[in-house]
Amino acid sequence: MKPYIHLNSAMTADGKIATSNSSLQISSKDDLIRVHKLRCKYDGIMVGINTVLIDDPKLTIHKIDAKKEDNPTRIIIDSKARTPLNARVLNDDADSVIVVSKKAPEDRVDKLKNMCNVIVAGEDQIDLPLAMSKLYDMGILSILLEGGSTLNFSMLKDKLVDKLSVCVGSKILGGFDSKTLVDGEGFNPSECINLKIENIEKIDDDILVEYRIIYEN
Ligand SMILES: NC(=O)c1ccc[n+]([C@@H]2O[C@H](COP(=O)([O-])OP(=O)(O)OC[C@H]3O[C@@H](n4cnc5c(N)ncnc54)[C@H](OP(=O)(O)O)[C@@H]3O)[C@@H](O)[C@H]2O)c1
Structure with a gap:
């Protein structure tokens, strides 16, 4: 069994979610409030x-306004246990749950386990x-996936994402190295993922589009 997984992201009108090495405020204050209300509904939040x-x-x-117990469990996909001990997610x-692979250095894992x-x-x-x-199995039955581009690709490739919502901010970033909503190796055109629009909403100068994901071509 797997948790229900909702991928939520903000992207510019040209599909970028960040520059190559820094973040960027893409959507409006009201959209950020929407995201924080959404976080209340999930058992986990993953990056x-x-x-x-x-x-x-x-x-x-x-x-x-939220109580400490309203916070979802923070989940970090981190094969080599690189999460800094002073990271705010800790x-x-x-x-918080850090997911590591068997390759993770033992000393790093031990430090994180504390x-x-x-x-x-x-x-x-x-x-x-x-x-x-x-x-x-740990009781995390629903997850809000909040990126980035590489994890988004792998989660879609493994057909693990059930719902996608994208807030399209009124900005253009451009740039060869900027991150897009989904990067990774990409899909063959015959294998690309089809989406079905479930809802469209204008939030300030942004557009929120909610999709159901259809994996069968
Ligand atoms: N606008 C938005 O809504 C939004 C939201 C979130 C993030 N962002 C932006 O996204 C950028 C980061 O994206 P990113 O693509 O560089 O990285 P990312 O998706 O955050 O992290 C990718 C890393 O996860 C680890 N990983 C382990 N197993 C994996 C697997 N099976 N599949 C995929 N990844 C796996 C890998 O590192 P290891 O090999 O070391 O484990 C991989 O390099 C940041 O600039 C951030 O600002 C934007």
């Missing part, structure tokens, strides 16, 4: 290690279906 290293996000509900505001829950899934990179199954 890839690069997002932690670049953005140092808190991954808590802090833009609306603060006391919420529980600060949060660490689970192992995969030999080299994280085996995402196995990780999702382990998280489900």
Whole structure:
């Protein structure tokens, strides 16, 4: 069994979610409030290690009134246990789970284990279906996936994402090296993922589009 997984992201009108090495405020204040309300509805909130290293996000509900226990469990996909010990995702505001692979250095894993829950899934990179199954068994039945581009690709490739919502901000970033909503190796045209629009909403100068994901071509 796997958790229900909702990928939520903000991208520019040209499909970028960040520059190559820094984050960027793409959507409006009202969209950020929407995201924080969304976080309240999920058992877990998940990102890839690069997002932690670049953005140092808190991954808590802090833009609306919320109790500490409303915070979802923070999940970091981090095969080599590179999460810095002073990263904000390891603060006391919420529980955290770091998912590492068998390749992770033992000393790093031991240090992380003093600060949060660490689970192992995969030999080299994280085996995402196995990780999702382990998280489900831990009681994490729903996850809000918040990127970045590389993890988004792998999660879609493994057909683990159930719903996608994209807030298209009124900005253009351009750039060869900028991150897009989904990077990774990409899909063959015959294997690309089809989407079905479920809802469209204007939020300030942004457009929120919610899709159901259709994996069968
Ligand atoms: N606009 C938005 O909504 C938004 C949201 C989130 C992030 N971002 C941006 O996205 C950027 C980071 O994206 P990113 O693509 O560089 O990195 P990422 O997706 O955050 O993290 C990717 C890393 O996760 C680890 N990983 C382990 N197993 C994996 C697997 N099976 N599949 C995929 N990844 C796996 C790998 O590092 P190891 O090999 O070391 O484990 C991989 O390099 C940041 O600049 C951030 O600002 C934007």
